[in-house]
Amino acid sequence: MIDKSVASPAEAVAGVKDGAVVLVAGFGTVGIADDLLEALHEQGATNLTIVHNNAGNGDTGLARLINSGRVAKVICSYPRSGDYSAFLNAYRAKTLELELVPQGIISERMHAHAAGLGGFFSPVTAHTKLAEGKETREIDGVLYVFEKPLKGDIALLRAKKADRWGNLVYDQSARNFNPIMAMAADLSVVQVNEMVELGSLDPEAVVTPSIFIDRVVVVGAKA
Amino acid sequence: MIDKSVASPAEAVAGVKDGAVVLVAGFGTVGIADDLLEALHEQGATNLTIVHNNAGNGDTGLARLINSGRVAKVICSYPRSGDYSAFLNAYRAKTLELELVPQGIISERMHAHAAGLGGFFSPVTAHTKLAEGKETREIDGVLYVFEKPLKGDIALLRAKKADRWGNLVYDQSARNFNPIMAMAADLSVVQVNEMVELGSLDPEAVVTPSIFIDRVVVVGAKA
């Protein structure tokens, strides 16, 4: 019987290697796998590349990983959100590299990897600083920039409910990057509020089909 | 008050011009907008390019358009399905052009247009006859073929339920190409079994958000 559930966040993030690319879903504090990020801190992998919309807040989760010197690079669209002092300090100390990518291009680059594509041409960033050094091409009179697929070794996800296969549904705007990151990593692990019986999720309304999910840990809802 | 409903299939397809690219959703006889296709026949536009997975059956819908000499080109993955004599006759008489595209590439080319992209590199068809004359590129040791976005002037869609904004849900495998084609046409029109109150569709389970839909006509379920 297929059962992707694991007993703890620690088990969920077991095996992450030094130098791994970690996709961290969430937007602000919503839809972010807090428990998995803490478990990753315990787990010890270092020299990580983090893909996330922002760059961590306070001294928990991603910020804590940065403060502990475990993050070599952040690929994000907007580091300056909330109390991002952890990122700012490391950025100023040049112990951390920033790859700034427009928010929709982060998503689409992960979608491209998920879909097995070799890259795509996007109109975003054309004629701007962010396109410097990148291949461009004029297509039907519009300038496009070549974007490469973006892939994770592991994705840290948060959902509302899962079944034992790993089918997922989310809660409102906590969906955000989760479904895309689920598709774009070699190993996709999710913390959920609740595990439900196989067959109890509406087959028309499952957002992340089980094929994209490897491990599920139940942590309950936010306190 | 936004109300995208129209009174008849004829009204739904009004304005299609000669030479239009028509996206026709459906897979086999499932999820195909039979009434809209018949209305398009009545409407009279000719020299059409049809994008569809197959190439019509019998003498209804797409096949009827072909038999009436209204189709100049078919972009499809698999014309040889069911009684495709309408297509076969026109193909043999060379009155109709065929662009054969792998099924997943038809979908992804429409997705690329929907997403505002200029094209993408795909591994499908590399080293095959279907890549002849196309740009190829080796990326990380794999050969990819450049695929252009594919856009419709109109999409003919079928869904289970709509609300007055045009939010849609489908019935099982009748979903197929409908959500993708809805996103990839300038004018997206849908025939639905049922119109429901705004707010009665689950916001987590709407498959096609209203932004992609222009006209809705209620035709009821299949007889």
Place this chain on the structure above:
Amino acid sequence: MTSSDKTATYKPLNRDQMAWRAAQDLQEGAYVNLGIGMPTRAASYVPDGREVIFHSENGILGLGPKPEPGTEDENLIDAGKNYTTLIKGGVFMHHADAFLMIRGKHLDVSLLGAFEVSEAGDLANWTTEDPSFPPGVGGAMDLAVGAKEIRVIMDHTDKGGKPRILKTCRLPLTAPGCVKRIYTNLAVIDVTEQGLFVREMVEGMTLEQLQALTEPKLQLANNWQSLTPPAMAA
């Protein structure tokens, strides 16, 4: 008063009045993305009875007003990371689909904040190039190329009174040639291939006065009007 009276006095709009003015142009049935900050305020000023559907880059179509205190839902926030609501007919989607809507010209209007706009409609709104802070782009570049129409809402001048509508942007571009209409605290200006046309100016202002606060040449539209929003607390 005529448009050439150099001694005329006028009162700039406050931020709510600016948001009100931008909101008046949002048509029934329009799908609209409101940028973080002042653009978001426009949602409150859509005329009663007009259905406008607001999109949020974090996966919401059908954004509603701020929740009543005590009814906030921790999983329902807008692009500015403030609590929000969903109206009837609203739906959720994932980030790639939210940006497909943006990039693929599905939105009718994208209303953005800006640092600078050029007479060619070039937009600069993503970085001031302050070397002590990391750059952040967010969804700004996606929004600037994707919608059917890009409009900007911003103060006419910077804090020092210098023009922010320029011949050429000094700050790095977000996207070239994208802006079609500019709402400021002084005027409504259209960016056209024939140059900048003033559609509206605040009551009492002259074209000369507005021109003095604007770098490129302004032309007064034939059917220009007075910009007269209702009184609002600043």
Place this chain on the structure above:
Amino acid sequence: MTSSDKTATYKPLNRDQMAWRAAQDLQEGAYVNLGIGMPTRAASYVPDGREVIFHSENGILGLGPKPEPGTEDENLIDAGKNYTTLIKGGVFMHHADAFLMIRGKHLDVSLLGAFEVSEAGDLANWTTEDPSFPPGVGGAMDLAVGAKEIRVIMDHTDKGGKPRILKTCRLPLTAPGCVKRIYTNLAVIDVTEQGLFVREMVEGMTLEQLQALTEPKLQLANNWQSLTPPAMAA
């Protein structure tokens, strides 16, 4: 009997036995796409108690068995356009997502029919180049490049007894170098960088006999076994 006995007699598998054999290799928890035709039959022969999740290109993950007569649902069909069912845990998706699963190496196994396979694992299964009929590719090329492992199920020879496992495919390729395992009515053969290895042959068959029906050189795997499916009505 030894593998070099030239006079040995053997009985080819029938189609259900071939499907049975392919099904034995589908592991618990595997996500599998079954091509139209014979591959689809494999679904019926997954060992009891083993959960294998079948994918259909038209937007189904979790395909079940054929519906009981009278319970068919007109909106629930498989890639072969036959009525099907959904098992518990199954879900629906749109075409682009169905093919994202295929193309993006999310499926563990794609089991395909074939006209020809080369010793390099080249696959030809989409056109016989009959000039009187239009070509059709369907999802064949997507399926041939996407899954983690591509396996083929086909008769060992054509109707005239000529090999279909060839040094070089004569028909146009679906994809080069993709096939890893071939199930025929005579044998199970692995395609490796060291050449073709026979893992199993039907009871009574010799390598010489199999080689005579196969164009490229076959090698017998060290741990080769007899291919002995249960008796099944053809």
